Amino acid sequence: MSIRKLVVALCASATLLSGTAKAAPLTLEQITALAQSGVGDEAVVAKIKSTGTHMDLSVEQMLELKKKGLTGPILAALLDSPATAPTAQQFSLTSPDPAVLHPAGVYLLDAGKGHMVRIDPTTTNQAKTGGIFGYALTGGLASASIKASIQNASARVHAAERTPTFYFFFDESNPQVGNAPSSWASGTAATVTSPSEFTLIKLITKDGRREARVGSMNIAGAKTGVMDKDRVAFDYQMVRPGVYKIQPKAELAPGEYGFLFSLNGMGNGGALSARIFDFSI
Structure with a gap:
């Protein structure tokens, strides 16, 4: 040699x-x-x-x-031999660039500080009814509501802007990594692929917790799902495969909000299985 x-x-x-x-x-x-x-x-x-x-x-x-x-x-x-898959070190939790690899999940863009903040999902831990006394007193003419309850009076993530920008990174955004860290890895979130499967809702703050109305009933019948007056309209657009930019259609008033998964079954069972990516304004 x-x-x-x-x-x-x-x-x-x-x-x-x-x-x-x-x-x-x-x-x-x-x-x-x-x-x-x-x-x-x-x-x-x-x-x-x-x-x-x-x-x-x-x-x-x-x-x-x-x-x-x-x-x-x-x-x-x-x-x-395939191209080397991205390593954990190549993922970012804070980069404001949606072209950069991020672990799958929901992120708030903090434009003032120039970085993203990952929003961890909050699981509803209680389902309760409200207005039962009025419902019984009026023979069902007044409505009783079903609410999903979330612990703590305020979200950990605060949006400084009244029209905040969010990015949803789904598993499709990291096609080379089969075991990338993901927020969709459990519960009803296992097959989430689009922001259309979420509802942006206004949460009600009460007695040190937050509540989302997910059903109502009266003598005329029952309704399940997020109440129309609690829904907040939003737009979204694909940035690249598996990555979407989301913004509310109008300015949000100060308060508590969250992206709620479309619930199957609803009622008490659905409320108990709900996962909410919550934030405050």
């Missing part, structure tokens, strides 16, 4: 063994040097995969590389 090839092989081997070296796709010269150095097929294949090295080799190139000592497993790794 020439001195030049030995140096290349030693450098490549050092990179292979180093846990701190920055992984970069290999060149054909480096791969050939590794194969000829005797480090073994398993080590060369592992290095190809860890660096995401991929080459669309022609038949002629494969035959030539075979003559230079590249074995079948090494050639197969070169042809099959």
Whole structure:
């Protein structure tokens, strides 16, 4: 082996063994040097995969590389190895750029500070009824309401603007990462793919908690779902696959709000399974 090839092989081997070296796709010269150095097929294949090295080799190139000592497993790794998937370090929780990878979830854009704030979902922990006395007293002429109750009097995330901007990052925004951190990983959120599956609602603050009206009933019948007067209209547009920009259609009055999942079943059962991405103005 020439001195030049030995140096290349030693450098490549050092990179292979180093846990701190920055992984970069290999060149054909480096791969050939590794194969000829005797480090073994398993080590060369592992290095190809860890660096995401991929080459669309022609038949002629494969035959030539075979003559230079590249074995079948090494050639197969070169042809099959996908591009390296993003690592956890490549995700951002605060970047204001929606083109940057973010763990799936709901984010508020804080334009004043130039970053995004991730909103963790709040699960409703109680379902209750209101107006029962009036309902009973009037023989059902007055309505009784069903409410989903959320702990704490105010959300942890505060929007400084009256027309805040939000970004929804769905799992589709990170197609290369099958196990990326996600806010959609449990409950009724498992298959959420669009902002159209959410309702923006105005929450009622009462006795140190917040409530959302999710049903009503009177002598004429019963209704389930968020009450019309509690709904807040919003627009959304796709920024890139799996990423949407959301804004209310009008300025929001000071108070408590939240993006609520479309509830199935509603009533007490639906209220208890609701997940709300809450914020305050």
